[in-house]
Amino acid sequence: MIKTKNIILLTLVLFLTACSNAASTNIILQKKTEENLLLAQLNTPYTIVEEVQYEFLANQSRIEIAATSGYSGYSWLLSQVKSGSPQKIATTYRVTYDSFGNVLSKVEVPGTKTVVKATPIVFQYGSTVKKGAYFYARSISRYGFDCRGCGVDKDGSSGTASGIRLRGVSVRQSDGTWKDGLTYDGYYLVASDKAFPLCTILEISNHKFSGSGIEYNVPFRVLVVDRGGYITTNKLDLFIGYSSNVNTIKSVSSAGTKVTVVGSLDWTRNSLNQRICK
Numbered sequence: 001m002i003k004t005k006n007i008i009l010l011t012l013v014l015f016l017t018a019c020s021n022a023a024s025t026n027i028i029l030q031k032k033t034e035e036n037l038l039l040a041q042l043n044t045p046y047t048i049v050e051e052v053q054y055e056f057l058a059n060q061s062r063i064e065i066a067a068t069s070g071y072s073g074y075s076w077l078l079s080q081v082k083s084g085s086p087q088k089i090a091t092t093y094r095v096t097y098d099s100f101g102n103v104l105s106k107v108e109v110p111g112t113k114t115v116v117k118a119t120p121i122v123f124q125y126g127s128t129v130k131k132g133a134y135f136y137a138r139s140i141s142r143y144g145f146d147c148r149g150c151g152v153d154k155d156g157s158s159g160t161a162s163g164i165r166l167r168g169v170s171v172r173q174s175d176g177t178w179k180d181g182l183t184y185d186g187y188y189l190v191a192s193d194k195a196f197p198l199c200t201i202l203e204i205s206n207h208k209f210s211g212s213g214i215e216y217n218v219p220f221r222v223l224v225v226d227r228g229g230y231i232t233t234n235k236l237d238l239f240i241g242y243s244s245n246v247n248t249i250k251s252v253s254s255a256g257t258k259v260t261v262v263g264s265l266d267w268t269r270n271s272l273n274q275r276i277c278k
Helices: 002-043
Strands: 047-056 063-066 074-082 088-097 103-108 114-116 121-127 134-136 139-143 170-172 178-180 188-192 200-205 220-226 235-239 258-264 267-269 275-277
Touching (some): 220 235
Parallel strands (some): 063 121, 139 235
Antiparallel strands (some): 047 088, 074 121, 074 134, 088 103, 134 258, 170 178, 188 235, 200 220, 267 275
16 A cells, blocks of 8 residues: 555656656747747848938918819819829938838938929819818808798797797707807808708808807808708808897908808707707
């Protein structure tokens, strides 16, 4: 019995010793492999390539308006068709990299420095309605909730083509509450041509409007919520509360004002089943 126990103990010791030796061997082999890989990388020849690098001489290239041809949108609406590039100097360098991708040297190749002429940013008439498209307004008129044909209800409010309700001194917001002022969720309101879907967001710039939070020549954003029989093509109609109070938002002149498409909201319904832009 004692002999048997000794044999078992001896076998266990030999087994553990073998495992320990195998583990040590694996560690040694792994370290050797890592060293070999490192040596292979260090012994790899350096890579030398020629690269063209640019130095820009101007912040922006000029803007051109191209002749309209074969447009699929609206003759009065512009959009960018070429991005353009500012003037720049192109220089070829001979760059040396080590095996780890680090730059060891960078030398200019003689006689390779050239000036690349600027190309213009090109806009063209005939654009579809999309972000960045713009037009110059023929006019931006002003209207009130009590305009002829607006149809004021018994509660003292009138509707719009979008379903958003208006009063002389307040606007019903997307959550169904009424808020004093002329804005809806922060946007001023306009009627536009049917080219612009309801709930389109437009930015009005280089303008001469002022009042009710609008500052002269400071861009402001409006939301398309209505239509109008005379509001076609590049015309807009800006909501001012009461039709009679034209000085709520004053205007010196609106012809030539730039109007840009900047986005859109969804034409949907709120939890009260009211039509909204959200």
